[in-house]
Amino acid sequence: MTPSFFTPPGAAGGRYVLRRVRAPRCLIDDPVAASLRPAGDGDLVALDLAIADGRIAQIAPAGATDAARGPDLDDSLVLPGFVDLHTHLDKGHIWPRQANPTGDGAGAARATMQDRTANWNAEDLRRRMDFALRTAYAKGVVAIRTHLDSQSPQAEISYPVFRAMREAWAGRIALQVSSITQVDVFLREEGVRLADIVAESGGNLGCVTKSQAHPQEPVPPEIDEAMVRLFRLAAERGLDVDLHVDESTDPRARSLIRVAQAAIKQGFQGRILCGHCTALALQTDEVIAQTLAACREAGIAIVSLPTVNMYLQDRSLDATRTPRWRGVTVLHEMKAAGLEVAVAGDNCRDPFYAYGDHDMLDTYTQAVKILHLDHPFGDWIRAASATPAAIMGLEGRGVLKAGMPADLMVLRARSYSEMLARHQWDRTVLRTGRAIDTTPPDYRELDDLVRVD
Missing domain, CATH: 3.20.20.140 (Metal-dependent hydrolases)
Structure with a gap:
């Protein structure tokens, strides 16, 4: 499995919070977005993201949730699946x-x-x-x-x-x-x-x-x-x-x-x-x-x-x-x-x-x-x-929105500058709130189809 910098607690269906993270305000589809504190460059804001039963349960200001319920991610970026x-x-x-x-x-x-x-x-x-x-x-x-x-x-x-x-x-x-x-x-x-x-x-x-x-x-x-x-x-x-x-x-x-x-x-x-x-x-x-x-x-x-x-x-x-x-x-x-x-x-x-x-x-x-x-x-x-x-007519996709599946990318980068400067090879990819194996398939799988000796 490709190394990621953190693994969320619990199995699929669990409840936890991604604490002290950042996200672009323009991708937060929630009334709380307007009140979130600016953090980092661009339109990034500080938030806590609660996950329950594989879905985004709540978007809250950073520090507003129970600290015992999840990891402190030290301003890491959270993005919706692209x-x-x-x-x-x-x-x-x-x-x-x-x-x-x-x-x-x-x-x-x-x-x-x-x-x-x-x-x-x-x-x-x-x-x-x-x-x-x-x-x-x-x-x-x-x-x-x-x-x-x-x-x-x-x-x-x-x-x-x-x-x-x-x-x-x-x-x-x-x-x-x-x-x-x-x-x-x-x-x-x-x-x-x-x-x-x-x-x-x-x-x-x-x-x-x-x-x-x-x-x-x-x-x-x-x-x-x-x-x-x-x-x-x-x-x-x-x-x-x-x-x-x-x-x-x-x-x-x-x-x-x-x-x-x-x-x-x-x-x-x-x-x-x-x-x-x-x-x-x-x-x-x-x-x-x-x-x-x-x-x-x-x-x-x-x-x-x-x-x-x-x-x-x-x-x-x-x-x-x-x-x-x-x-x-x-x-x-x-x-x-x-x-x-x-x-x-x-x-x-x-x-x-x-x-x-x-x-x-x-x-x-x-x-x-x-x-x-x-x-x-x-x-x-x-x-x-x-x-x-x-x-594409996909309601709720491409944004962070309560009630939508927790299909997310969590990056070690804390800002646009860090994200754009270095390839995010160690990203954690969440599907319905659970970290998946981010190892891509090996090109060798296709050798019998595409190799020309």
């Missing part, structure tokens, strides 16, 4: 057998297509997805939304595997699914069949804003017609929409505003989430303002994938050239414009990202540095916790 809003569990951990030789988006797409065609049977998917979920569980992640490559016939293979994994992991990690395919698929009968598969799986209807017919066009000529069709298919089935939008270094990629305009025109009432949107950062202030106004009117939420987009974008095959930009969207402007914004992990050890470990605390830590979510820290930590939980 939420990964945008992943690709079907691609994960194929890097050893299918690397990306160029490290860019085009190379990733080619490599993934080759591996999908050759290897993505039900058992291959099941084992790699289970490996990923066990890793995320050990890191303290409580909910994940995964995209599934949905080209026919892959959809018929992948969605039954996902449904089985969702059932197997119920009560440990809440799982949601979104489709991903090219936008023009929804102009054909294949798109109707896919919408039915997604509905059968209780998922979200999605695609990339690129087309099979015009792969080199920054905005495909059929996007308006295709988006109208997608929104209609989603509305008819009561589905929300989750899209990959303008994941590009080309400032001509302006699909986001077209998505918003289509949603407004259709009067779409479901949730809409758009991921990446990196090209927007390369456009003029006027275009950005117009796009964000349309997104606000359409009710679009945004998720940024900072580690993956920094890895892929502005990469040169010339080893003497350094990348010139961060490859992330205008998240500060989006938040200021009133949009819900989140960060997520995206790919893990596959051609789109050679690294990663399904650790949303690490994703948030890197996002702070990449996107400058500091000076001040403000309530940006909600982008990895409360906001994605709300977008």
Whole structure:
């Protein structure tokens, strides 16, 4: 078992208090939050957290509870389990057998297509997805939304595997699914069949804003017609929409505003989430303002994938050239414009990202540095916790709230500074109030699937 700096008293179902801890005020969903004493940097406050029968029983000012009922944690941080809003569990951990030789988006797409065609049977998917979920569980992640490559016939293979994994992991990690395919698929009968598969799986209807017919066009000529069709298919089935939008270094990629305009025109009432949107950062202030106004009117939420987009974008095959930009969207402007914004992990050890470990605390830590979510820290930590939980419709997740399961991360760090400066390898992860084994699964488990001798 990975060392942790403390073990809570008692077994599951016990009653105890995490005494003298700190937490971000913005993550405390309780009337007591306003009265808690500031402690440390950012919006951290001092509190006692009472646990009973596997749930948060009470949030109280530090020192207000019976000292005999639990350990004094000396100002350690307590955080709710984090939420990964945008992943690709079907691609994960194929890097050893299918690397990306160029490290860019085009190379990733080619490599993934080759591996999908050759290897993505039900058992291959099941084992790699289970490996990923066990890793995320050990890191303290409580909910994940995964995209599934949905080209026919892959959809018929992948969605039954996902449904089985969702059932197997119920009560440990809440799982949601979104489709991903090219936008023009929804102009054909294949798109109707896919919408039915997604509905059968209780998922979200999605695609990339690129087309099979015009792969080199920054905005495909059929996007308006295709988006109208997608929104209609989603509305008819009561589905929300989750899209990959303008994941590009080309400032001509302006699909986001077209998505918003289509949603407004259709009067779409479901949730809409758009991921990446990196090209927007390369456009003029006027275009950005117009796009964000349309997104606000359409009710679009945004998720940024900072580690993956920094890895892929502005990469040169010339080893003497350094990348010139961060490859992330205008998240500060989006938040200021009133949009819900989140960060997520995206790919893990596959051609789109050679690294990663399904650790949303690490994703948030890197996002702070990449996107400058500091000076001040403000309530940006909600982008990895409360906001994605709300977008996923998970009531009470991503916050500290009495009555909710005590699914928590307890860190030795006492401040944002300490948390962000050093990897929290010794965190204690609580599930229903009980410390779990935080040892991640060994990569050797997948050797027979992915090793190339």
